[in-house]
Structure formats: C-alpha cells, structure tokens
Amino acid sequence: xxxxxxxxxxxxxxxxxxxxxxxxxxxxxxxxxxxxxxxxxxxxxxxxxxxxxxxxxxxxxxxxxxxxxxxxxxxxxxxxxxxxxxxxxxxxxxxxxxxxxxxxxxxxxxxxxxxxxxxxxxxxxxxxxxxxxxxxxxxxxxxxxxxxxxxxxxxxxxxxxxxxxxxxxxxxxxxxxxxxxxxxxxxxxxxxxxxxxxxxxxxxx
Amino acid sequence: xxxxxxxxxxxxxxxxxxxxxxxxxxxxxxxxxxxxxxxxxxxxxxxxxxxxxxxxxxxxxxxxxxxxxxxxxxxxxxxxxxxxxxxxxxxxxxxxxxxxxxxxxxxxxxxxxxxxxxxxxxxxxxxxxxxxxxxxxxxxxxxxxxxxxxxxxxxxxxxxxxxxxxxxxxxxxxxxxxxxxxxxxxxxxxxxxxxxxxxxxxxxx
Numbered sequence: 001x002x003x004x005x006x007x008x009x010x011x012x013x014x015x016x017x018x019x020x021x022x023x024x025x026x027x028x029x030x031x032x033x034x035x036x037x038x039x040x041x042x043x044x045x046x047x048x049x050x051x052x053x054x055x056x057x058x059x060x061x062x063x064x065x066x067x068x069x070x071x072x073x074x075x076x077x078x079x080x081x082x083x084x085x086x087x088x089x090x091x092x093x094x095x096x097x098x099x100x101x102x103x104x105x106x107x108x109x110x111x112x113x114x115x116x117x118x119x120x121x122x123x124x125x126x127x128x129x130x131x132x133x134x135x136x137x138x139x140x141x142x143x144x145x146x147x148x149x150x151x152x153x154x155x156x157x158x159x160x161x162x163x164x165x166x167x168x169x170x171x172x173x174x175x176x177x178x179x180x181x182x183x184x185x186x187x188x189x190x191x192x193x194x195x196x197x198x199x200x201x202x203x204x205x
Numbered sequence: 206x207x208x209x210x211x212x213x214x215x216x217x218x219x220x221x222x223x224x225x226x227x228x229x230x231x232x233x234x235x236x237x238x239x240x241x242x243x244x245x246x247x248x249x250x251x252x253x254x255x256x257x258x259x260x261x262x263x264x265x266x267x268x269x270x271x272x273x274x275x276x277x278x279x280x281x282x283x284x285x286x287x288x289x290x291x292x293x294x295x296x297x298x299x300x301x302x303x304x305x306x307x308x309x310x311x312x313x314x315x316x317x318x319x320x321x322x323x324x325x326x327x328x329x330x331x332x333x334x335x336x337x338x339x340x341x342x343x344x345x346x347x348x349x350x351x352x353x354x355x356x357x358x359x360x361x362x363x364x365x366x367x368x369x370x371x372x373x374x375x376x377x378x379x380x381x382x383x384x385x386x387x388x389x390x391x392x393x394x395x396x397x398x399x400x401x402x403x404x405x406x407x408x409x410x
Binding site: 011012014015016018019020023040041042077078079080084086093094096097098100101103104107108109147148150155171172174178179180182188190191192193194195196197198199200201202203204205 | 216217219220221223224225228245246247282283284285289291298299301302303305306308309312313314352353355360376377379383384385387393395396397398399400401402403404405406407408409410
C-alpha cells in the first residue's frame with residue numbers, strides 16, 4: 001500500500017472513527033455499521049465506507065463491522081497499536097494540564113517529561129513529573145529517542161522551542177502556542193488554539 | 206452578501222489569517238502581501254487571495270494589504286470585533302487552565318463563569334472565578350445571555366452537559382471532552398482533542 005496515495009483529509013478522519021469505535025467498545029458493543037458510525041459523527045455512511053475502503057476490506061456487506069477488529073485495524077494504520085513517548089515544553093497552566101491529562105491512556109501516547117525555562121518552575125512537581133530545565137531539552141529528548149512533543153510556551157518562544165525539538169530528533173509537534181511555526185520538510189505540526197475554533201463558530205452566530 | 210455562499214473550509218481559514226496578521230501587528234508591521242502571509246502559513250498566495258476575494262476587495266494589486274485594515278475587516282467578518290462572554294463547564298485541570306488562559310484577550314472572547322458538579326470544587330477559586338454549582342448552569346447562563354461555552358468534563362458527561370447548555374441558549378460549543386456530541390441543527394460544535402491531532406501525525410512517522 002503506497003502511503004502517498006491516501007489524501008491527508010482521509011487520514012485526518014481515521015482518528016475520529018477510532019475514537020467513536022473505542023466509545024462503542026466502552027459501551028460493550030460488538031458490531032456496528034457505517035450508518036450508525038455516520039450518525040454518531042455527522043459524516044455520511046458513504047463517506048465512511050469510501051474512506052475505509054482505501055485501506056482494505058474491513059466489513060461484510062449486510063453484516064457490518066466487528067468493532068474490535070475495525071478499531072484494531074485503524075489503530076495499526078495510525079501506528080497507535082504501540083505507545084509513543086511524548087515530551088511537553090512549558091509547565092504553565094496549559095502545559096501542566098496536558099502533562100497530567102488522563103485521556104492519552106490507551107490511545108497510543110504517554111507524556112514522559114516536561115520542561116520549562118522559568119527557574120521557579122524547574123524542579124517543581126507536575127503530577128508525577130519533575131519539571132526539567134529547558135537547557136537539557138536536546139540531550140534528554142535525544143537520549144530518550146522521543147519523536148513527538150507538545151509545545152505550550154508563549155507565542156514569542158514557540159519557534160525557537162520548535163527549532164530545538166527538531167534538532168533533538170522530534171518529528172511531530174502539537175503546538176498549543178497561538179502562532180504558526182516553521183519546521184523542515186518531513187516534520188509534522190498540528191495546532192491547538194481554542195480561539196481559532198471559537199472564531200470559526202462566531203462567524204455563524 | 207449571502208452567508209451561505211461561503212464554503213465552511215474558507216471560513217475556517219479566516220481565523221488563521223487573522224492570527225498571523227495580529228502577530229505581524231505585534232511585530233510593528235504595517236503592510237503585507239498574500240505571498241508573505243502564505244509563506245508564514247504554508248498556504249499558497251493564490252489560495253489566500255481567492256479566500257479573501259470571497260468577502261470583498263481588501264488590497265490593491267502591487268501594493269499589498271494594510272495589515273491593520275485587513276485584520277479589522279476579517280475581525281468584523283468573524284464577528285470578533287466585540288467581546289463574547291464564554292462559560293466553562295468542568296473545573297478539572299483542563300477546564301481550570303482554559304478558564305485562566307490569557308490568550309483570549311484581544312481575540313474576541315472572555316471567560317465569565319465556570320461550573321463543576323464536584324461539591325469539593327464548587328466554591329473554590331480558579332483564577333478570578335468562583336466555581337459555580339452545575340445545577341445553576343441553566344439559570345446563570347440564560348440570565349447572562351451567554352451564547353458560547355466550552356465543555357471540559359469527562360466524556361461520559363459531555364452529552365448531558367451539552368444538552369443543558371443548548372437548553373440555556375448556548376449556540377456554539379467548544380468540546381474538550383474526547384467524545385462526539387449531538388446538538389440540534391443551528392448549534393455549532395468544534396472539538397479539541399489532542400489525541401486526534403497526535404494520531405493524525407503518527408500515521409506519517
């Protein structure tokens with residue numbers, strides 16, 4: 001299967017499908033259909049079938065999908081059938097909250113270290129972590145072979161933190177700082193900025 | 206101008222343009238071009254010109270855009286040339302962090318109240334807010350005519366909280382709970398789930 005043939009927008013829907021399937025498993029469900037999934041997600045059943053068909057044959061006409069099997073397959077496609085170690089940079093309110101977020105469990109990720117540049121925060125406890133000096137970012141991230149990081153520093157500092165993470169070998173960055181960052185080709189960036197989502201809705205109010 | 210003629214994906218890019226323009230203003234800049242904006246954002250200059258042209262004529266060929274004017278116009282289109290009051294439901298780590306988030310300032314939003322159902326959290330201080338009993342959600346939200354809310358409760362509780370918010374008059378929900386919620390037509394929902402963003406990147410690692 002050639003990875004490049006799958007449109008990014010389809011890849012972007014797989015985590016949404018996986019989350020819905022995991023919710024169904026939590027409810028004790030065994031079998032679902034593209035219709036039911038579609039109703040839960042506000043996506044057409046045809047779209048879901050088309051998306052999934054890009055990766056293989058996961059269900060039988062008329063009998064629907066085994067939820068367990070489909071979740072396992074999508075997990076493997078997304079490479080979250082393993083646990084990825086994640087570094088957090090920035091131990092303010094947002095960084096501390098994500099470092100302690102329980103929602104990563106069983107979804108493929110685990111925070112393993114948190115950094116800050118503020119001497120008053122370094123050495124403090126954030127949940128089960130001791131905040132590390134940002135000066136040690138490169139060596140600790142590299143040593144632990146961490147490929148994924150989350151940035152939760154002020155906007156003005158986000159680019160230089162991203163540069164350092166990339167230098168340390170990080171290939172995927174989730175950026176909570178409210179600013180667009182530049183990274184070399186091959187490094188992936190996603191953004192979380194609540195204002196962007198809110199402004200997208202106020203247009204319609 | 207007929208609101209319905211603008212594709213949602215274009216509306217979704219306007220907040221990104223606005224954020225970049227505000228960053229330029231903070232840098233003391235006066236004029237920009239679709240080329241420069243595009244380079245900052247990883248979006249083609251042609252796409253930016255096409256998006257903006259859907260709303261009017263904001264710059265002159267060859268002289269670029271006045272950053273201040275363009276930011277003001279996009280702010281007006283997105284209706285964030287005013288301040289929207291926002292309610293937060295859930296005073297755990299995430300809810301507390303967003304209630305105190307400084308990044309809303311000057312971008313159109315201000316958190317004005319926070320609710321929790323846990324008797325141990327009710328009455329506690331979160332930044333400058335006293336956590337309110339979730340039983341009072343409907344009356345307080347309705348009285349303050351709040352149209353926007355953020356949900357930061359566990360997944361299992363998100364749907365019932367959403368139902369109550371809608372009943373109280375809320376028309377736009379930013380949902381941090383890792384679950385898809387159903388709302389009546391006309392109510393808008395956006396999602397923030399870090400795992401969705403992370404899984405979208407691991408596919409490519």
